[in-house]
Amino acid sequence: MPKVLWIGCSDSRVSEHQLTGSKPGTTFVHRNVANIVAFKDANVSTLLEYGVEYPGIEDIIVCGHTRCGGITAIVDGVREHYIADWLCIATGAEQAADRITKERKLNRE
Numbered sequence: 001m002p003k004v005l006w007i008g009c010s011d012s013r014v015s016e017h018q019l020t021g022s023k024p025g026t027t028f029v030h031r032n033v034a035n036i037v038a039f040k041d042a043n044v045s046t047l048l049e050y051g052v053e054y055p056g057i058e059d060i061i062v063c064g065h066t067r068c069g070g071i072t073a074i075v076d077g078v079r080e081h082y083i084a085d086w087l088c089i090a091t092g093a094e095q096a097a098d099r100i101t102k103e104r105k106l107n108r109e
């Protein structure tokens, strides 16, 4: 029975098995471009419900990574419509991260 629900990026460089050394059967996995937890995404909602309702899951991890192509596309823009539709979900997160970064810089000055 899995003990961990892992939400990560689809990028093949960031496999949860390689990052954590986990063994088969110990991690329930959801991966998508830019590891987005999207409102009204039935797939991720189902996994989160599973993670909350079933007693075997002890931890839920949302793991991003450096040099993420999805995050770069959010910042730089993208023309492909399915990719753009998916990544626009995270536009608010980018703006929130920018605001927090600016606030922290002001607090250091």
Ligand SMILES: [Zn+2]
Residues within 6 Å of the ligand: 009, 010, 011, 033, 034, 035, 065, 067, 068, 069, 070, 071
């Ligand atoms: Zn990525």
